[in-house]
Amino acid sequence: MASEEQPDEALRSAEQREAEDDDLGASLRGLSVLSSARLPLTEVLTRVARYAVQAIPGADGAGLTLIEQHRSDTIVQTADFVGEVDAIQYGLGEGPCITAARDGLTVVSGSLGGDPRWPRFGGGVARLGVHSALSLPLVTPDEVVGAMNVYAYAKHAFDERAAGLGEMFAVPAAVAVQNARVLEDARRLAERLQHALDERMVIERAVGIVMSRSGVEEGEARSRLTRLSQHEHVKLVQVARSLVDEAARRARSRPHDRPLG
Template identity: 35%
Template sequence: MTHVEPMDPHEAFAELGRIRLADVDLDALLDKIARLAKRAIPGASEVSVTLLHGNKPQTAAFTGELARALDEKQYERGYGPCLQAAESTSSLMVPDTGSEERWPGWAKTAAQAGAHSSLSVGLPVHEHVTGALNIYATTPNAFDDDAIAIAQTFAGFAAVGLANAHLYETQSTLAGHMQKAMENRAVIEQAKGIIWASVVAPPSRPSPS
């Protein structure tokens, strides 16, 4: 686990707001969200972003192996705080994985791995895509009311950015398809013109001598 300098939450919010979608792709945006959250949310040791499309969850970004591994354990079991937060777009906290009873199997794995508390905040990304910002801590009861409020505000900024990025990417893809269709249309029209010209005015043949 790498150490990073803490960041004032307001600076993190502002940095999220300054991101130009034309300059970054979705993967880069997700990575930036995870890294900024780790610096801005008090108590955070590692952070990940879960995206849920239909019933298929994936960890789209993570700051360390601990976060990725604990996300994957939830996907394997089919339950856990990050999955429930993504499905319900709500906030779920595990104050102490050593005494957690809602997801006992996963909590025991988390405690053994060194994550002793967690906070997952839902991200409403798109009509068919939701997600969760997952914050893991190496100490129990790492997230007080202020930390939770900061995490929820951060998640709000992140959700807007992801929704806009999803829309931008969709529009860019559509524009690319339209351009390709127009190019194909031009080729078809050119071919039709050649065929029509050969029918109306077939090439002359030399007369027999």
Template identity: 35%
Template sequence: MSDTSLDPTEAFTQLGRIRLAETDLDGVLDRIAQLARRTLTNADEVSVTLLSGDEPRTAAFTSRLALSLDERQYQAGHGPCLDAARAGATISLPDTATESRWPEWSAQARAEGVGSSLSIGLPVQETVFGALNVHSAKPEAFDDEAIMLAEAFAGYAAVALANAHLYDTTASMAQHMQMAMQSRAVIEQAKGIVMAERRCTPDEAFAILAKVSQDSNRKLRDVAAALVERASGGQRR
């Protein structure tokens, strides 16, 4: 464990106090990994796996070793962190020297100084799953008490992560909606200009803009914005 170990109660409190308006999803993920390393029994390295559909990625890690241990599983298509994420389960590898479920990965982990490993499923969102992965240099590092603590930590982490994911998704949707509204406004302005110049209907004006967009291989919004800028006497950049 890190030299600056943290009391579990304080760690849980910090997870609950994460201000989503002051950080992003990556920031929350990194905070979870760092707190886990300082809090969990015998935790030498930690990573967080996110699984969206069939696409896994390591969203946070405390060292290159933790990252490489995950990526080898992704390449193979199976392993403790992937299985824990998919099943929402806790998977313990008490001793990488005797582990038979994932022999190749275990041998690689052992060769890099990992004696035992623990992966705990993290439900994030309906289509996104995750796992908290904890590695120790010691064999038999995670007894029942250590696993219970890790599962408790994972429960708090899952709530923080789900809230962050929802916040991030909502913010992204709001941004896209704002951009869509701005695009619609400039297109409507451009239609009005075309209608005045060509003395045509709204549908005919839109068709004219759409044809210019297609012929010039430019987005409709860009065509409309250029027309509005020209009509207002601005210089197109």
């Protein structure tokens, strides 16, 4: 009887592996689409985390942390419980994601409550019913851009195959995250440049209004605006915008010339 059951067990294992490979393939195809989708940064990160849940066997939820230079890290999650787990982790400053990002290595735990690497974190998370974690650094040739946390309620949910599939997924995931960050940085730069250009145009219009009203040269008009800014302790652009808005209100309040009939 035992010998007859072994082929069935082997068949189920092969079918399971095939299904897992299919899930990984679908997730990788999803990642490839993200590069051309031009979505907001947080949406890209959230989708990467969702694809991770699909790609890694045993996962119940995932979170992703993007390491941001000169800004607070961007953190997203696929489920509320992941947010609770990560809040404990980052609040304490210890946990698998922090270790994975710091060391640039895959971190696996099948019993967080008893894991000596993070005694404070593991105890708090175990009380939430979360026992397994797989954390993967998102590494590009230049840097570690972030880390991906995959969690499961069950103990020992992530075996070597799950970790291997996660590592296969993490390589293109890091590229997708890096591309999204570059695109977001470009957007932010464009917004700052446009804001600066808008402010300059407002100031130039205000200078023109002062020149027209007072009959002074451009340099003197600009000096008057600067002195007013210093006297009122407000930015030059605020003074200029007030002057431009006032001029616009005056123009709208004037009676329109009617054609002679």
